[in-house]
Amino acid sequence: MDGDVGSFRVHLQSLKDLAVRLREQLEVVQRPARAFDVLYQPPNLPLGAFAESYSLSDYHSDVAQQLAVVVEKVGRGLDFARSVTELVAQRYEALNAGGAQNIGAVSDLLPAPPAVALPTPQVWNSPPAPTQPAPTPPAPRSPTAAPVTGVAAAPAGSRATPQVLAQVTVPVPPDGGTVYYFDGSTSIPLTVTLQPDE
Amino acid sequence: MAELLDYRFGDMESTNTAVQQRLNDFRSTLSDFKGTYVRLAGQWGGATAQGAGQVAQTLDKFGNDVASVVNRFLTELTTHLEESISTERKNTNLFTG
Numbered sequence: 001m002d003g004d005v006g007s008f009r010v011h012l013q014s015l016k017d018l019a020v021r022l023r024e025q026l027e028v029v030q031r032p033a034r035a036f037d038v039l040y041q042p043p044n045l046p047l048g049a050f051a052e053s054y055s056l057s058d059y060h061s062d063v064a065q066q067l068a069v070v071v072e073k074v075g076r077g078l079d080f081a082r083s084v085t086e087l088v089a090q091r092y093e094a095l096n097a098g099g100a101q102n103i104g105a106v107s108d109l110l111p112a113p114p115a116v117a118l119p120t121p122q123v124w125n126s127p128p129a130p131t132q133p134a135p136t137p138p139a140p141r142s143p144t145a146a147p148v149t150g151v152a153a154a155p156a157g158s159r160a161t162p163q164v165l166a167q168v169t170v171p172v173p174p175d176g177g178t179v180y181y182f183d184g185s186t187s188i189p190l191t192v193t194l195q196p197d198e
Numbered sequence: 199m200a201e202l203l204d205y206r207f208g209d210m211e212s213t214n215t216a217v218q219q220r221l222n223d224f225r226s227t228l229s230d231f232k233g234t235y236v237r238l239a240g241q242w243g244g245a246t247a248q249g250a251g252q253v254a255q256t257l258d259k260f261g262n263d264v265a266s267v268v269n270r271f272l273t274e275l276t277t278h279l280e281e282s283i284s285t286e287r288k289n290t291n292l293f294t295g
Contacts, residue, residue: 006207008286013201088289095285096203099278106271111263114256 008092015089022082029075036071039064205286210279217272221265228261 039060235254239247 006283008203008205008289010203011201012203084292088292091285091289092203095278095281099274099281103271103274103278106267106274109267109270111260111267114260 010092012089012093012096015085015092019082019085019089022078022085026075026078026082029071029078032071036064036068039067205282207279207283210275210282214272214275214279217268217275221268221272224261224268225265228258228265231261232258 232254235250239251239254242250
């Protein structure tokens with residue numbers, strides 16, 4: 001963990017491993033502490049009823065008692081270190097896991113994109129569509145102004161085959177309409193006569 | 199589980215500020231979009247204006263939903279930063295208190 005204010009850097013597994021080691025050391029310390037019980041008992045030694053024997057017995061009891069106190073303090077210190085280490089690790093782990101879960105859960109709230117079909121403008125009212133004047137055919141010019149092409153008509157009443165000068169494709173004119181031949185510069189009115197095939 | 203937890207509160211706060219700024223930009227764009235379609239709908243006519251209005255409303259709702267989710271995301275980020283600072287303070291107090 002860094003000492004910087006406003007940050008921390010924790011290797012979580014190492015923290016947990018340290019807590020495990022502290023627990024193991026605590027067990028190691030507590031094991032001889034249980035063996036001290038035998039030291040608390042007054043020694044059953046036939047030293048005799050002389051003053052030094054009582055002094056030795058008291059000294060032995062004091063040392064045993066002090067040793068037990070020291071071992072107990074060491075044990076409490078190890079247990080405190082273990083519990084603090086576990087608590088710190090649990091807090092960091094809970095913080096990280098909780099944050100990941102809460103932030104990640106937001107993605108479940110994302111709405112599905114709507115299927116939008118953009119409209120194709122078909123009506124345009126503003127500005128109004130200008131009324132285009134009907135195209136006017138070019139002004140007819142005299143047939144003498146341009147070579148006439150088409151089919152030479154046979155004399156009236158003749159059943160001779162018309163002489164073909166040139167063949168052009170023209171649309172069938174509507175009733176009362178006029179078909180013009182227009183080569184890009186000259187316009188010539190044509191007379192179209194529909195005849196049944198013979 | 200992540201091997202290493204590397205929390206830098208200053209960087210986290212900068213990220214949250216950036217997300218907040220993007221959210222503001224998004225809401226502003228959404229508002230501009232609504233104003234534009236209202237203006238266009240007033241100029242158009244017929245079924246086209248009606249269709250455009252429906253599309254705009256659908257996108258507007260979607261945009262608001264997205265903004266709501268981003269806002270929730272920002273709230274979670276802010277909460278996580280506060281909890282991180284609080285956790286660090288509590289852990290530090292275990293040794294100094």
